[in-house]
Amino acid sequence: MIRVRITYTKKGWLKYTSNLDIQKLWERAIRRWPIARGITPSPK
Amino acid sequence: MLTNHQIAERLERILLTVQKPGRYVGGEINQVVKDWDSVETRIALAFPDIYDIGLSNLGLAIFYEDLNARTDVLAERTYAPWTDMEAAMREAEIPLYTLESKHALADFDILAFTLPYESIYTNALNMLDLAGLPLFTKDRDETHPLVIAGGHAALNPEPMHAFIDAFAVGEGEAIFGEIVDAYQAWKKSVQDRPALLHQLAQIPGIYIPSFYETTYNADGTIDTFTPTQPDAPAAIQKRIVGKLPPPPTRPIVPSINTVQNRVAVEIMRGCARGCRFCHAGMVNRPVRERPVEEILRAITTSLENSGFEEVALLSLSSSDYTHILDLIRQISEQYKDENLRISLPSLRIESLSIDLFEMLRGQGSGGFTLAPEAATEHMRNIINKPIQTRQLLDVAGEIYSRGWTTIKLYFMIGHPSETLEDVHAIADLCKQVISEGRKAMGRKSKLNVGVSTFVPKPHTPFQWVSCDTVEQMREKQHYLRDALKVPGIKFNWSNPNETIFEAMLSRGDRRTADAIYHAWQHGAKFDSWREYFNHQTWQSAFAEYGLTSEFFTNRERSLDEHLPWDHIHTGVHKSYLAEEYNRSQSGTLTTYCREQCHACGILRDYRDLRAQYPGEDWKCPEVRSIVTDQTVSVQVEAAQ
Numbered sequence: 001m002i003r004v005r006i007t008y009t010k011k012g013w014l015k016y017t018s019n020l021d022i023q024k025l026w027e028r029a030i031r032r033w034p035i036a037r038g039i040t041p042s043p044k
Numbered sequence: 045m046l047t048n049h050q051i052a053e054r055l056e057r058i059l060l061t062v063q064k065p066g067r068y069v070g071g072e073i074n075q076v077v078k079d080w081d082s083v084e085t086r087i088a089l090a091f092p093d094i095y096d097i098g099l100s101n102l103g104l105a106i107f108y109e110d111l112n113a114r115t116d117v118l119a120e121r122t123y124a125p126w127t128d129m130e131a132a133m134r135e136a137e138i139p140l141y142t143l144e145s146k147h148a149l150a151d152f153d154i155l156a157f158t159l160p161y162e163s164i165y166t167n168a169l170n171m172l173d174l175a176g177l178p179l180f181t182k183d184r185d186e187t188h189p190l191v192i193a194g195g196h197a198a199l200n201p202e203p204m205h206a207f208i209d210a211f212a213v214g215e216g217e218a219i220f221g222e223i224v225d226a227y228q229a230w231k232k233s234v235q236d237r238p239a240l241l242h243q244l245a246q247i248p249g250i251y252i253p254s255f256y257e258t259t260y261n262a263d264g265t266i267d268t269f270t271p272t273q274p275d276a277p278a279a280i281q282k283r284i285v286g287k288l289p290p291p292p293t294r295p296i297v298p299s300i301n302t303v304q305n306r307v308a309v310e311i312m313r314g315c316a317r318g319c320r321f322c323h324a325g326m327v328n329r330p331v332r333e334r335p336v337e338e339i340l341r342a343i344t345t346s347l348e349n350s351g352f353e354e355v356a357l358l359s360l361s362s363s364d365y366t367h368i369l370d371l372i373r374q375i376s377e378q379y380k381d382e383n384l385r386i387s388l389p390s391l392r393i394e395s396l397s398i399d400l401f402e403m404l405r406g407q408g409s410g411g412f413t414l415a416p417e418a419a420t421e422h423m424r425n426i427i428n429k430p431i432q433t434r435q436l437l438d439v440a441g442e443i444y445s446r447g448w449t450t451i452k453l454y455f456m457i458g459h460p461s462e463t464l465e466d467v468h469a470i471a472d473l474c475k476q477v478i479s480e481g482r483k484a485m486g487r488k489s490k491l492n493v494g495v496s497t498f499v500p501k502p503h504t505p506f507q508w509v510s511c512d513t514v515e516q517m518r519e520k521q522h523y524l525r526d527a528l529k530v531p532g533i534k535f536n537w538s539n540p541n542e543t544i545f546e547a548m549l550s551r552g553d554r555r556t557a558d559a560i561y562h563a564w565q566h567g568a569k570f571d572s573w574r575e576y577f578n579h580q581t582w583q584s585a586f587a588e589y590g591l592t593s594e595f596f597t598n599r600e601r602s603l604d605e606h607l608p609w610d611h612i613h614t615g616v617h618k619s620y621l622a623e624e625y626n627r628s629q630s631g632t633l634t635t636y637c638r639e640q641c642h643a644c645g646i647l648r649d650y651r652d653l654r655a656q657y658p659g660e661d662w663k664c665p666e667v668r669s670i671v672t673d674q675t676v677s678v679q680v681e682a683a684q
Contacts, residue, residue, distance in 0.1 A: 012071070013069035014069075014071060016059050016066050016069050017300060020301075021066060021301055024301065024305075025299060027351070028297055028350065028351030028353075029073075030351070031347075032348060032349070040383050
């Protein structure tokens with residue numbers, strides 16, 4: 001199990017995106033990261 | 045007109061007052077933003093429904109990638125704003141804009157609408173109005189964007205003829221580039237709008253409605269439909285691609301939750317089954333398949349570019365794809381550690397195999413959808429969907445026993461020659477299916493039954509038949525509602541008024557345009573949304589112009605009647621459709637056309653293209669020799 005703590009700020013047009021949708025964006029962003037292949041990210 | 049910066053500033057003032065502001069801001073992963081001033085042609089791709097639905101439209105995704113691949117073009121997206129956003133935009137005097145650069149639609153050279161279904165016509169009008177553009181083509185000139193449209197609904201373009209400058213008939217990949225080239229040539233020549241329309245009319249597959257006129261007989265039927273310009277062709281032949289181009293691989297990743305969040309790869313275009321009611325099956329011929337390697341490459345690249353966790357293998361009948369087992373096996377092996385879900389939205393009962401079930405096992409324990417469409421073999425012969433009841437029950441048993449808890453079954457009522465016994469058989473069959481579920485997994489098994497009402501669509505063998513009346517639909521639905529009050533079964537049905545509305549628009553002629561405009565003026569929009577569909581508004585609009593459902597929907601048409609869409613040629617000839625209609629009346633089946641070519645007309649119209657692309661990609665027989673223009677016979681090899 002790898003734990004990563006990410007701190008982020010919503011700026012620009014992204015401020016209009018809900019927190020749940022941002023969590024989903026993070027999951028997809030991590031999947032696009034080549035070294036994360038096979039990881040199933042689950043934000044808490 | 046406001047600049048894009050002014051639009052952005054005004055948006056900041058209203059976005060926090062509307063639901064889901066993420067629909068209106070763009071900025072998604074894989075969006076393309078080009079320098080506005082460095083391109084020659086700017087195109088706005090418009091989907092006349094909300095962002096949540098339009099984002100997953102595959103046609104729009106294809107054009108977005110194709111057009112943006114050109115260095116001289118930029119393509120941006122726009123969707124219909126939901127009613128709260130529309131009100132806020134009107135109050136703040138913000139014109140409709142594109143998500144990428146926030147430029148007003150009026151700043152673009154070309155505004156291209158996708159019209160996949162008829163119930164979004166009023167949304168298209170509303171978008172033109174929100175953009176500050178004249179709604180009628182006659183009121184637009186060279187200072188306005190060229191307004192074009194394509195898509196399945198545009199294969200009967202007449203109801204929208206007054207609002208669209210040019211229709212692209214057929215597959216956009218084959219034609220959009222030529223539209224852009226013609227536009228650029230016209231722009232350099234500094235001519236007026238009619239000159240552009242004349243140049244476009246020379247492109248095969250382009251229909252300029254303002255170049256034609258219709259006369260009517262005393263009984264309301266069409267007498268003549270003729271070109272008013274010497275350079276306008278009498279008929280417009282659908283354009284197709286000989287080989288499916290590589291699929292888009294940079295899907296836009298929405299920043300908000302949309303209806304379908306997944307990579308979509310079209311594995312095959314067209315369907316060879318020949319169901320007589322099916323519009324998509326008839327108008328998308330011929331069948332062309334993509335090679336497995338190309339699909340795998342597209343999936344890999346799209347997943348890397350998006351981070352999606354699901355891939356949909358799209359076609360009209362995915363289990364008919366020649367290499368379906370090999371494809372799913374390879375995808376499953378490649379992504380076995382990555383929880384990738386594979387979705388096959390259209391599966392034929394006849395081509396489902398135990399091997400396919402085994403491969404799909406674990407791909408989701410939710411629903412499995414099957415569409416028998418009719419419950420008796422007599423009716424299935426009429427519609428040419430010959431599934432054996434025993435086969436359907438066996439398949440249902442296999443599905444439940446492999447862990448899927450829910451089966452969705454789709455039926456239609458109102459088929460030609462339907463009797464009440466055919467309707468009763470739907471309820472009986474559903475009870476048999478849920479009983480298979482009970483045997484396999486007990487009370488956990490569920491059955492969702494969707495019963496829609498048949499609308500005779502243009503360009504199909506049933507284009508001449510009449511639609512059920514509202515009273516007939518209600519009687520059948522009432523019976524089914526009572527008969528399907530069974531534990532484990534959930535029954536859904538369509539609103540008869542919505543069915544008649546759909547039929548009026550899909551079978552309409554030029555006179556329907558007045559009613560569409562009238563309905564829009566009186567508040568009609570989002571007509572495909574049950575909460576917004578207003579039967580009274582549409583009834584008044586149709587009545588205002590003397591359009592009755594008795595004439596347009598409940599009237600059997602004779603085979604020699606001039607139909608409103610006769611000038612649009614899809615490649616499947618009217619004589620073949622008539623032959624199929626006659627065969628339906630005697631319940632005679634037409635076999636799967638991969639087994640035997642039935643000479644529907646495709647090979648005659650696209651013989652050169654078939655000869656240019658020999659081999660396995662097309663599922664039509666090979667054309668051995670290209671015959672001269674004077675003769676129309678085509679030599680074909682027997683299908684494998």
